[in-house]
Amino acid sequence: MEALPESVQQLADGLRAAGYLPGQETALVAYLAVNLGKPVLVEGPAGVGKTELAKALASCLGRELVRLQCYEGLDEAKALYEWNYRKQLLRIQAEAEGASWNAVQDDIFSQEFLLARPLLSAISSSSPVVLLIDEIDKTDQEFEAMLLEVLSDFQITVPELGRIAATTQPIVILTSNNSRELTEALKRRCLYLWLDYPELEHELAIVRLHTPELAETLTRKLVEIVGMVRELDLKKPPSIAESIDWARALLLLGASEIDEATFRQTMSVIVKHRTDIEIVAARVGVALSTSAT
Numbered sequence: 001m002e003a004l005p006e007s008v009q010q011l012a013d014g015l016r017a018a019g020y021l022p023g024q025e026t027a028l029v030a031y032l033a034v035n036l037g038k039p040v041l042v043e044g045p046a047g048v049g050k051t052e053l054a055k056a057l058a059s060c061l062g063r064e065l066v067r068l069q070c071y072e073g074l075d076e077a078k079a080l081y082e083w084n085y086r087k088q089l090l091r092i093q094a095e096a097e098g099a100s101w102n103a104v105q106d107d108i109f110s111q112e113f114l115l116a117r118p119l120l121s122a123i124s125s126s127s128p129v130v131l132l133i134d135e136i137d138k139t140d141q142e143f144e145a146m147l148l149e150v151l152s153d154f155q156i157t158v159p160e161l162g163r164i165a166a167t168t169q170p171i172v173i174l175t176s177n178n179s180r181e182l183t184e185a186l187k188r189r190c191l192y193l194w195l196d197y198p199e200l201e202h203e204l205a206i207v208r209l210h211t212p213e214l215a216e217t218l219t220r221k222l223v224e225i226v227g228m229v230r231e232l233d234l235k236k237p238p239s240i241a242e243s244i245d246w247a248r249a250l251l252l253l254g255a256s257e258i259d260e261a262t263f264r265q266t267m268s269v270i271v272k273h274r275t276d277i278e279i280v281a282a283r284v285g286v287a288l289s290t291s292a293t
């Protein structure tokens, strides 16, 4: 039996050791999820650490991560299980000529011919896993309904085979970018965590963790500028992922200062829409050039 974290602090330390700096709320919700056995729905803008939370949780609990990446048109065959048609055909061909259909049928619709997809893998694993259902908002409501059944009963019904009950219960993390409203029924079964852009000091710690070699004053300035850029009315504000990329780029270029020239040269690492670039160049670029004089 694995040891579950005994306090919020202990889980927070574990996540940190796995390279993830959780906010207070994140550590608390993760702790509750682990100990209550409830799924967590993590929502928030792109690049704020939703997916990474599941990875870090798996790593700090020493569990395998099973990932179901959602997309439009994802169906049960890709999420739950599929019959291995080829193997079934081969078996039918290999059966003696005289075998009755009933005998063959019993045979080819058995576990041996079932291909487990992430949801089935997660509940039938011999040791408990962390199940990441990533970007659930990309699927349709029908898929969500199917998922509810799995999440509330931890079992999957295969018509030809019957009920497959969970051998172990996974810790489930669902993420969403909020591209559509999820059903109330799904939300009711989950704990909820809203991840937003972090506070300055928190982001500073995260960027430092990823690029400890970058001078501290430079890292601080970088995070301050990213904060300023987020205040502007942009199509796509820079996320933590962009802050980290920018820090890496500055390190690689050997920058010792973020002056106007450096900013203009490297701003495409943090702003990625043409109209956004214009706004940012005008507002932040100019602010940097005047603050230097």
Ligand SMILES: Nc1ncnc2c1ncn2[C@@H]1O[C@H](COP(=O)(O)OP(=O)(O)OP(=O)(O)O)[C@@H](O)[C@H]1O
Pocket: 019, 020, 021, 022, 023, 045, 046, 047, 048, 049, 050, 051, 052, 053, 175, 177, 206, 209, 240, 241, 244
């Ligand atoms: N709290 C954190 N501690 C350490 N690293 C973090 C943290 N939050 C985010 N990151 C880093 O930010 C990057 C983006 O995180 P992630 O991929 O989890 O974002 P996301 O919210 O899933 O984004 P998307 O919605 O685009 O999938 C990763 O490289 C991750 O390491």
Ligand SMILES: [Mg+2]
Pocket: 050, 051, 052, 134, 175
């Ligand atoms: Mg993600």
